[in-house]
Amino acid sequence: GAGVSQSPSNKVTEKGKDVELRCDPISGHTALYWYRQSLGQGLEFLIYFQGNSAPDKSGLPSDRFSAERTGGSVSTLTIQRTQQEDSAVYLCASSTTTGTGTQYFGPGTRLLVL
Amino acid sequence: EDQVTQSPEALRLQEGESSSLNCSYTVSGLRGLFWYRQDPGKGPEFLFTLYSAGEEKEKERLKATLTKKESFLHITAPKPEDSATYLCAVQANTGANSKLTFGKGITLSVRP
Numbered sequence: 049g050a051g052v053s054q055s056p057s058n059k060v061t062e063k064g065k066d067v068e069l070r071c072d073p074i075s076g077h078t079a080l081y082w083y084r085q086s087l088g089q090g091l092e093f094l095i096y097f098q099g100n101s102a103p104d105k106s107g108l109p110s111d112r113f114s115a116e117r118t119g120g121s122v123s124t125l126t127i128q129r130t131q132q133e134d135s136a137v138y139l140c141a142s143s144t145t146t147g148t149g150t151q152y153f154g155p156g157t158r159l160l161v162l
Numbered sequence: 163e164d165q166v167t168q169s170p171e172a173l174r175l176q177e178g179e180s181s182s183l184n185c186s187y188t189v190s191g192l193r194g195l196f197w198y199r200q201d202p203g204k205g206p207e208f209l210f211t212l213y214s215a216g217e218e219k220e221k222e223r224l225k226a227t228l229t230k231k232e233s234f235l236h237i238t239a240p241k242p243e244d245s246a247t248y249l250c251a252v253q254a255n256t257g258a259n260s261k262l263t264f265g266k267g268i269t270l271s272v273r274p
Contacts, residue, residue, distance in 0.1 A: 052205075079260065081261065081262075083262075083264075088266070089266060090166070090249070090264040090265055090266040090267065091206075091249070091251070091262070091264040092264075093261040093262065093263070096259050096260070096261055098258070101258075104258070104259045104261075106259070107261070139205055139206070143260075149260070150196075150208055150211060151196075151208075151262060152208060153198075153205035153206045153207075153208075154205050155203075155204055155205045156204075156205050
């Protein structure tokens with residue numbers, strides 16, 4: 049079946065512009081996660097959605113970052129007033145449940161802020 | 163704070179030369195330890211989940227083991243197609259958030 053999809057695959061933007069990154073989870077997966085992978089660093093948790101519960105935003109690095117999930121499916125990560133340090137690969141994952149449900153990752157969006 | 167340390171950072175092997183990748187962790191309470199493989203320009207691909215000390219899982223040339231402080235990914239007779247970055251992550255059993263805490267990964271290169 050179809051895996052997690054993300055768009056765009058690559059995004060180049062200018063410092064100060066806003067960007068939107070999209071994630072389509074695996075059908076039927078109720079949990080959705082966003083991670084960031086910077087050069088030479090491990091994956092860093094950003095935000096977590098589970099069903100209709102309030103999202104856990106504890107990993108968002110600043111108030112320039114926000115995310116929403118509409119209808120319990122597609123999610124959008126928005127970065128406002130982008131900075132060069134925001135350049136990274138943004139990865140989305142989904143799982144069937146919380147607990148030990150395996151997280152399956154999408155291919156990522158490579159963001160470059162000039 | 164949960165922490166994961168992977169070593170070595172990079173490993174170069176000759177085809178057929180077996181070795182092990184190490185993942186040391188500290189976590190408030192372990193719900194699961196995960197191994198992923200990541201190829202350049204792609205997202206992580208799930209390999210294994212281990213839940214308790216003493217558990218082992220195998221897939222082709224890979225075998226993952228778990229103790230209370232570390233996990234090993236053993237690679238037997240590797241082939242060039244095993245070249246990739248291997249990621250280790252832990253999931254804590256505290257709270258409702260089931261986020262993963264990742265190590266920085268081990269880049270494996272297998273020469274033919």
